Amino acid sequence: MKFPKDExxxxxxxxxxxxxxxxxxQNVDFFVAVPDKMKGESVLKTLKNEGFECEIEQDEETEEWTCYCYVKMLLVYEDIVNIQKQLNDLSEPYEGYIDGWGVMTG
Incomplete structure (x- = not known):
């Protein structure tokens, strides 16, 4: 199988x-970094209104806030890129940005 040469x-x-x-x-977790709890809750509300299943958490060590979005989907490169762009565009007004994605394995 061939994959694009980006991240x-x-x-x-x-x-x-x-x-x-x-x-x-697969259950794909998308990570949206947010600057603080208040803006994170705004991002959370916006993403939920768009139909995403999300939750917000603070990392105990770094104290950084992240909004986690869960999408059950086939692992198709174009779809993953498009969802990241959508999440980025929706969270940008609150100083949020997409910070990667992952799939639990094993």
């Missing part, structure tokens, strides 16, 4: 090598 393509390649089934929908 998203590399993550997909790694998941493929780990034996993740690309023919079955």
């Amino acid at each position: 998203d393509g590399q993550v997909l390649k790694m998941l493929y090598k780990e034996g993740v089934d690309f023919n079955k929908p």
Whole structure:
């Protein structure tokens, strides 16, 4: 299987090598970094209004806030890129930005 040579393509390649089934929908976690709790809650509300399943958490060590969005989907490069762009555009007014994605394996 061929993957684009960017960061998203590399993550997909790694998941493929780990034996993740690309023919079955996977639970993909998208991470949206937010500057603080108040802006994070605004991002959360906006994303939920757009149909995303999300929650906000603060990292105990770094004290940084992150809005986690969960999407059950096939691991298709273009779809992952498009969802990241959508999340980024929706969170930008609150100083949020997409900070990666992942799939639980094993």
